[in-house]
Amino acid sequence: MSTIFAQATAPGKAGVAIVRISGPKARTAAEKMSGTLPESGRRLCTIRSRDNEILDQALVLTFLSGASFTGEEVVELHLHGSQAIVSAVLRELDNFPELSAAGPGDFTRRALENGCLDLAQVEGLADLIDSETESQRKQALRVFSGALGEKAETWRRKLIRAASLIEATIDFVDEDVPVDVFPEVKALLSEVQEELVSESSGTKIAERIRDGFEVAILGAPNVGKSTLLNALAGREAAITSDIAGTTRDVIEVKMDLNGLAVTFLDTAGLRLAGDEIEKIGIDRALRRADLADLRIYLLLPDQDIDFELSSEDLVVWAKNDVYEAPGLSISAKSGSGLENLISQISTILSSKASGAGLAIRERHSKSIIDANMSLCEVQEMLNQDHCLPDIVAELLRHSIRSIDAIVGRVDVEDLLDEIFTSFCIGK
Secondary structure (H helix, E strand, O other): OOEEEEEOOOOOOOOEEEEEEEOOOHHHHHHHHHOOOOOOEEEEEEEEOOOOOEEEEEEEEEEOOOOOOOOOOEEEEEEEOOHHHHHHHHHHHHOOOOEEEOOOOHHHHHHHHOOOOOHHHHHHHHHHHHOOOHHHHHHHHHHHOOHHHHHHHHHHHHHHHHHHHHHHHHHOOOOOOOOOOHHHHHHHHHHHHHHHHHHHHOHHHHHHHHHOEEEEEEEOOOOOHHHHHHHHHOOOOOOOOOOOOOOOOOEEEEEEEOOEEEEEEEOOOOOOOOOHHHHHHHHHHHHHHHHOOEEEEEEOOOOOOOOOOOOOOEEEEOOOOOOOOOOOEOOOOOOOOHHHHHHHHHHHHHHHHOOOOOOOOHHHHHHHHHHHHHHHHHHHHHOOOOOOHHHHHHHHHHHHHHHHHHHOOOOOHHHHHHHHOOOOOOO
16 A cells, blocks of 8 residues: 555644654655654654754654554654644655555545454544534444444354354255254344344434434414524524514524434424415424424413324423413523423433434445345245245345445445545545
């Protein structure tokens, strides 16, 4: 492989900026700029140009091949965080013919190619870098640590064992197989299927943790939906007015709610539309409310609920500073009851989040569903009087390939460019 380099920290003024060099010529290039370096360790060095001009004083870290993030020999220059210094060092490195500037995700791609990370871990790392809330950080860290890869490996081992037992019946087709293998095969497949179904059921919630839950605020015009949104956001996110029908479109406000990413949706008031534009706004409100993870229906004593709610949705009596209310009630204007409402929303969403699986992306879910479908066919065939072991073996191999795709063992080349372009250049 060629030797690549890039700034590994965010551009701009900072206390420290790191330039990373990875590849077989990393140490050679670094030593030409800083003098002799330890085989593995750190040293304070003077960084010089080819003309012996001092560029900076830097802490230089060296990593042996096999003991670095990329799996290659790596040198990191911990420079003072001036963009002028970083630019000068990068220009100097660019003058080495054996070095080339890294592109987006190149360091992580090498970690994948050198077996330091599997594909699921790469995606977990991308999510970890992008995480904004505590729940997103924890979920991404679980995947980055290799938890999904470990599960996939367990499923793979069991399916390989099942396939080997089936293929033994093919090898000894003209002889008596000493043991009836089908009970063990069925038991192995049942174990894997149970885990696949469990993991698949948690995929949607895992995606919500990564992308954010949606909470729709519903109710009649002038019930206080926009005022509630502004109170939750702590700013004037939506226009409030005594004029009915002020909100014509869905207004979104993203928040960190006790470690969960949540988007609150202020929707058009539900009523018989007065004009075509308001009708479009109400239609959009209904569509988004249907797709939301939770709905808050604001209600006044003389009003009825005009939407089909689920058991988890919250009916909230509005304007409790004006009206007496029997249950959960708020005044978005005064803030009365707001803390209790937020607590209930947080409890419901936290309960949903507890069911999250490790499969956090659509392709993970697709691979799991494909694997399970093949296993369902296998189970069907095993229950028939005349089982065809060669077809069963092929179905098992297909299921194994689907599991392997999760961690990047097979059929993922077309995904790599898309995945790595989401990374910054220094990663």
